[in-house]
Amino acid sequence: MRELSPTRNHSNLSGQGTLGEFGYWSGMTTETLSRPARILGYAGLLPQAISLVLLLQGGEWGFIALAGGFAYAAIIFSFLGGVWWGQALLARRGDAIVYLIAVLPSLLALALFLPWTFGWQWPEPQLLCLGVLIALSPCIDRWLGLSDTVFMRLRWHLSLGLGTLTAALGLIGIEPV
Numbered sequence: 001m002r003e004l005s006p007t008r009n010h011s012n013l014s015g016q017g018t019l020g021e022f023g024y025w026s027g028m029t030t031e032t033l034s035r036p037a038r039i040l041g042y043a044g045l046l047p048q049a050i051s052l053v054l055l056l057q058g059g060e061w062g063f064i065a066l067a068g069g070f071a072y073a074a075i076i077f078s079f080l081g082g083v084w085w086g087q088a089l090l091a092r093r094g095d096a097i098v099y100l101i102a103v104l105p106s107l108l109a110l111a112l113f114l115p116w117t118f119g120w121q122w123p124e125p126q127l128l129c130l131g132v133l134i135a136l137s138p139c140i141d142r143w144l145g146l147s148d149t150v151f152m153r154l155r156w157h158l159s160l161g162l163g164t165l166t167a168a169l170g171l172i173g174i175e176p177v
Contacts, residue, residue: 033150041158047072048165055172066173070123073130073166074109080137081105087146101140108133127170135163 051069054061085102112130116122138155141147147155 033154038154041154042161044076044158045161045165048162048169052165052169052172055169062173066123066127066169069166069169070113070127070130073127073134073162074113076162077109077130077134077137078106080134080140084140084144084146087144091146093146098144101144105133105137124170124174127173128167129170131163131165131167131170133163134166135160137163 048069051065051072054065055069081102081104085099088098088102109130112126113122115126136159138152138159141152141155
């Protein structure tokens with residue numbers, strides 16, 4: 001692994017360095033984003049797609065598909081917060097707002113789970129909310145300015161895919177009143 005010392009060739013709008021400047025993602029292009037990273041990234045959409053298929057088939061697997069889909073989306077959303085935290089550490093960002101934003105996905109995922117513990121309607125409305133949050137999460141990456149364009153392209157694809165599948169679970173799962 002290369003040394004993570006800064007090579008300040010450029011900066012983002014916030015004046016903070018990007019990870020590409022610190023050697024770890026330096027020089028990343030479509031060709032250097034590893035095939036396993038791309039394949040496994042897109043394979044990460046499969047659990048949600050399977051949940052959607054199970055829900056559409058109906059029957060006893062319906063609620064299991066909804067609950068499993070929620071759990072998977074919540075885990076991935078929390079993981080994204082961990083990515084932001086790690087990027088901020090690598091870029092030596094000291095501003096507290098970055099770390100606050102990085103813990104929000106885990107806290108929001110927990111808050112979206114609470115209605116089930118109280119016996120309220122769950123998980124359809126929460127799946128819709130979680131789907132929108134995941135789909136829009138690359139906006140945070142963009143605002144942080146810590147990600148390479150190749151990483152961002154993959155982030156947008158995966159986030160829009162998972163966000164759409166998650167929201168679809170919520171919409172399809174809502175039972176007519």
